[in-house]
Amino acid sequence: MFVRCAFFQGHVKPGQQEAFDAHIKAELHALWTRFPHVEEVRLLREVESDRPDTHLELVIAMKFPSRDAIAAALESDIRYASKAASQPLFDMFDGHVFHTVFAADQLPIPTGTLVAKPA
Numbered sequence: 001m002f003v004r005c006a007f008f009q010g011h012v013k014p015g016q017q018e019a020f021d022a023h024i025k026a027e028l029h030a031l032w033t034r035f036p037h038v039e040e041v042r043l044l045r046e047v048e049s050d051r052p053d054t055h056l057e058l059v060i061a062m063k064f065p066s067r068d069a070i071a072a073a074l075e076s077d078i079r080y081a082s083k084a085a086s087q088p089l090f091d092m093f094d095g096h097v098f099h100t101v102f103a104a105d106q107l108p109i110p111t112g113t114l115v116a117k118p119a
Contacts, residue, residue, distance in 0.1 A: 001039075001063055003102045004070055008058040010095010020092045024058075028089075031082040037069035038062050057095065063104070070101060 012020045024043070032041050044059040064070045073079060090097070 001065060001104050001106065002067055002070055003104045004062050004064065004073075004099060005102065006058075006060040006097055006099050007056055008089075008093060008095060008097050009054065009056055010093060011055055011057055013092055013094050016092040020089060023088050023092075027085045028082065031078055031085060032060065032062070034078050035062060035073040035082075036076050036078065037064050037066075037073055039065060055095075057093065067101070 032038075035041075040061075040063040042061040042063075044056075044061060046056045046059075049055070062073075064073065
């Protein structure tokens with residue numbers, strides 16, 4: 001599987017947090033979940049970090065089955081609609097946005113097994 005992430009590095013401008021969040025919910029949730037071939041969409045909000053000099057206001061993580069699926073999603077009408085609808089976010093944001101594609105392996109979590117702490 002592959003995960004394409006959009007990283008919003010920086011901060012929402014003062015006094016704009018409520019409008020930023022409302023725009024995501026009202027305008028972008030429906031678009032992001034309708035990308036062709038997308039299997040999962042997660043919105044990640046930084047709560048704490050060991051890097052106080054770097055703040056990630058938002059990370060959008062979209063899971064796809066293949067690189068071809070990502071390519072098709074990026075060429076879709078939904079993607080272009082999403083780009084246009086995202087413009088107000090950029091106006092409320094002080095920072096930059098970049099995208100990264102990750103190859104992702106999902107590991108099963110064993111059940112019923114206790115792991116002892118190292119001595």
